Structure formats: C-alpha cells, structure tokens
Amino acid sequence: MGQIDLRVVKTKEALHIALLTLLKNKPLEAISISEICRIAKVNRGTFYLHYAQVGDLFEEYFKEIMDDLATSYHEPYRYVAKLNPRELNPSTIRIFHHVEKYKDYYRIILSKNVPLTYYYLLLEEVKNLLTGNLEKDYRKEGEIDLKWQASYAANAILGLIIQWYQDDFEQKANYLNEQLVKILRLT
Amino acid sequence: MGQIDLRVVKTKEALHIALLTLLKNKPLEAISISEICRIAKVNRGTFYLHYAQVGDLFEEYFKEIMDDLATSYHEPYRYVAKLNPRELNPSTIRIFHHVEKYKDYYRIILSKNVPLTYYYLLLEEVKNLLTGNLEKDYRKEGEIDLKWQASYAANAILGLIIQWYQDDFEQKANYLNEQLVKILRLT
DNA sequence: ACTTTTATTGTACAACTGTTCATTAAATTT
DNA sequence: AAATTTAATGAACAGTTGTACAATAAAAGT
Numbered sequence: 001m002g003q004i005d006l007r008v009v010k011t012k013e014a015l016h017i018a019l020l021t022l023l024k025n026k027p028l029e030a031i032s033i034s035e036i037c038r039i040a041k042v043n044r045g046t047f048y049l050h051y052a053q054v055g056d057l058f059e060e061y062f063k064e065i066m067d068d069l070a071t072s073y074h075e076p077y078r079y080v081a082k083l084n085p086r087e088l089n090p091s092t093i094r095i096f097h098h099v100e101k102y103k104d105y106y107r108i109i110l111s112k113n114v115p116l117t118y119y120y121l122l123l124e125e126v127k128n129l130l131t132g133n134l135e136k137d138y139r140k141e142g143e144i145d146l147k148w149q150a151s152y153a154a155n156a157i158l159g160l161i162i163q164w165y166q167d168d169f170e171q172k173a174n175y176l177n178e179q180l181v182k183i184l185r186l187t
Numbered sequence: 188m189g190q191i192d193l194r195v196v197k198t199k200e201a202l203h204i205a206l207l208t209l210l211k212n213k214p215l216e217a218i219s220i221s222e223i224c225r226i227a228k229v230n231r232g233t234f235y236l237h238y239a240q241v242g243d244l245f246e247e248y249f250k251e252i253m254d255d256l257a258t259s260y261h262e263p264y265r266y267v268a269k270l271n272p273r274e275l276n277p278s279t280i281r282i283f284h285h286v287e288k289y290k291d292y293y294r295i296i297l298s299k300n301v302p303l304t305y306y307y308l309l310l311e312e313v314k315n316l317l318t319g320n321l322e323k324d325y326r327k328e329g330e331i332d333l334k335w336q337a338s339y340a341a342n343a344i345l346g347l348i349i350q351w352y353q354d355d356f357e358q359k360a361n362y363l364n365e366q367l368v369k370i371l372r373l374t
Numbered sequence: 375a376c377t378t379t380t381a382t383t384g385t386a387c388a389a390c391t392g393t394t395c396a397t398t399a400a401a402t403t404t
Numbered sequence: 405a406a407a408t409t410t411a412a413t414g415a416a417c418a419g420t421t422g423t424a425c426a427a428t429a430a431a432a433g434t
Binding site: 222 | 422
C-alpha cells in the first residue's frame with residue numbers, strides 16, 4: 001500500500017544529491033543530464049523517466065523555498081498587511097529575511113542564464129501572499145482590478161530583491177526593510 | 188576604409204533572416220544553431236565566429252526594441268516625469284504603447300523558457316528612463332538611495348507588463364495607462 | 375591589376391541530447 | 405514464498421554542440 005515505489009524514491013534522492021553536489025562548482029545551466037546521472041550512478045534513461053530537463057529536478061527544491069517564503073510571510077506577524085502600498089505593514093517585509101536565509105538559491109534563481117520560469121513562480125507566490133491580505137477589502141475598493149494592483153506591488157518588491165541580488169546581497173535584510181518603508185512612505 | 192568587411196555584413200544578414208523565419212514557427216529556445224545555419228546557408232563554424240548562442244543573435248533585435256522604447260518614452264511628452272510614484276506623469280505611460288507595438292517580440296522576451304537576460308536588459312532600460320527624470324531632484328530627496336527607488340518603480344511597471352503578457356495582451360494600451368494611474372493615485 | 379588580409383568553408387572529433395526497446399531486477403501483491 | 409508488476413538498465417541511433425585546423429575564396433589595400 002506504499003504510495004510510491006521505493007525504487008523511485010531512491011533514484012530521485014540520488015539525483016537530488018548529485019545536483020546539489022554539482023551546483024557547488026558550476027552554474028545550473030552548465031550542468032548536463034549526463035553529468036548528474038554519472039554522479040548519481042543512475043542510468044540516463046531513468047532520468048528521463050522522471051524529468052525532462054535539469055531544471056525540472058531543480059524545481060523540486062524550489063517548491064520547498066516557496067513553502068518557506070509563505071510561512072516566513074505569515075508566521076511572525078498575525079495582523080494583516082494591506083496591498084495598498086501606503087498602508088503595507090512590516091509583515092510584508094519578512095520576505096527579505098527569507099531571501100537572506102536562502103540567498104544561495106536566489107543567486108541561482110536570479111542568475112541571467114536561467115529561464116524565467118522560476119522568476120514567474122516566485123512572482124506568483126508573492127502575488128498570492130499579497131492578495132491573500134487584500135481579498136477582504138477587495139469589494140470595497142472595487143474599481144481597480146485586484147490583478148493589476150497585485151502584479152504591480154508584487155513585482156515592485158521583486159525589483160528590490162533583484163537590486164539586492166545584483167549587489168550580491170551585501171546589505172542586511174533590515175536595510176531592505178528600511179528602504180521599502182521609505183519608498184512606501186514617500187508616496 | 189569601410190569599417191566592416193562586407194562578408195560579415197552578408198552572413199549576419201543571412202543569419203538574422205533565418206532566425207526571423209524560424210521564429211514564426213517555433214519558440215526561441217527550440218531553435219538550434221544548426222537549423223539557423225542550414226537555412227541561412229552559412230557554415231556552422233561561421234556562426235560561432237560571430238555569436239556564441241542563438242540568444243546572442245536575438246539580442247541584436249533586442250537592442251533595436253530598446254531604442255524604440257527610449258524614444259517612445261521621451262518623444263511624445265517633453266515635460267519631466269518624476270520617479271516619485273504619486274507624481275509620475277503620463278509620459279511614463281508611453282511604455283505601454285511601445286510594448287503593444289512590439290508585442291510579438293515581448294511574447295518571446297517574456298516567455299518562460301527564455302533566459303532572464305532579456306528581462307534584465309529591459310529592466311535596466313526602464314530604470315534608466317525613470318532615473319533620467321529623477322536625477323534633477325535627487326540631491327533634494329537624498330535620504331533614499333536612488334537605486335532602490337528606481338528598482339522598485341521600474342520593476343513595478345514591468346509587473347503590469349508581465350500581467351498584460353500573461354493575458355496575451357488582450358487589453359488596449361490605454362487600459363494599462365488607466366490602471367497605472369489608478370494605482371498611483373491610490374497611494 | 376596584383377597582393378595581402380581575413381572571413382568563410384569543410385572536415386573531423388568527443389561529448390551531450392532525446393528517444394526507443396528488449397532485458398534485468400527490484401518492489402509490491404497475492 | 406511465489407507470482408506479478410513495473411522501475412531501472414544497457415545498448416543503440418540520429419541529431420546537436422563546441423572546438424580546431426588546414427584549405428579556400430572573397431574583400432580590402434596598394
């Protein structure tokens with residue numbers, strides 16, 4: 001009655017470990033399927049049984065990161081941030097601490113030779129976090145499509161994260177918080 | 188005294204035409220160098236003499252698009268937009284008309300399997316356009332790093348463009364203008 | 375027109391990709 | 405414990421990649 005065949009679990013694990021090992025020495029886009037399989041001691045055909053690209057394997061880590069992002073966002077503060085930028089509260093700002101924690105992964109996700117997929121997944125996640133807070137007073141505001149407002153605000157925050165990444169995360173997460181608060185107060 | 192060897196001009200032209208032809212039928216990431224050379228009737232080795240990847244060839248179109256973006260942004264209005272979102276004026280909004288005009292290219296640039304490079308180039312361009320207007324009163328505001336403010340605002344606008352792309356550009360550029368104005372007025 | 379320069383070609387090579395298929399072996403089911 | 409299911413393997417194939425080098429031919433310079 002075991003849901004998944006043990007063999008599958010083992011090979012996936014071996015592939016995961018192999019990818020992590022390789023990522024220490026070279027960028028994601030320079031890692032070949034053959035290389036991963038050689039290290040994992042898994043037949044190359046078996047790789048294709050589970051994934052189509054190296055990226056699909058990486059995406060499985062990505063989901064864990066997105067889970068942490070969601071909990072990072074929700075846990076520390078219980079009160080609700082409004083999407084309306086001027087009234088965005090500090091809970092939103094937990095995002096930067098999460099990024100700091102996972103900066104090694106964000107360095108991969110945001111590197112220029114990697115496909116946009118991960119960026120879109122990240123954007124979607126941030127959008128969901130923001131709109132989760134907005135939905136309550138959605139009907140009040142009405143006139144502006146929630147969609148546009150969420151896309152605007154979520155990507156704005158990612159803009160700060162991109163800038164941070166391009167500075168090789170040299171600032172502290174708290175500095176990012178300050179900048180965001182200043183930008184929002186300015187409006 | 189001709190700066191560039193005519194042979195180079197010819198082969199580059201042939202490669203450009205070949206890429207455009209292929210792009211009508213398949214996505215950028217599915218186009219191989221061999222395929223381009225076959226159609227262009229150019230030796231594959233010659234391709235590597237000028238470019239390293241298919242993307243480098245595509246990037247040459249990209250530069251033209253960025254030029255149009257800059258002129259689209261500057262030409263229609265002469266008065267200056269401030270970066271401060273609440274006071275952003277309609278000239279910024281010319282961006283959406285530019286995107287509408289080049290939507291076929293933006294569909295490529297923003298497709299999920301394409302590397303982030305183009306997105307970063309686009310972001311950089313929008314940032315430059317925005318900061319060009321801000322630099323004047325930069326010394327007045329002082330406290331907030333221009334960098335963070337520009338990254339925030341520029342990527343926010345790209346957020347709207349991403350949303351628009353994901354809706355397959357079904358709205359008119361003017362609708363995007365309205366949404367942006369509403370979002371900015373809200374703050 | 376002739377010479378020089380250099381872009382392009384053709385060929386070759388090792389490695390990777392994506393796919394197929396029969397065989398083997400490891401799990402699961404009874 | 406035996407039978408059944410199915411994941412993993414190994415081998416093979418055509419195609420792509422990136423690189424190298426000598427031969428060729430097309431521009432540019434004189």
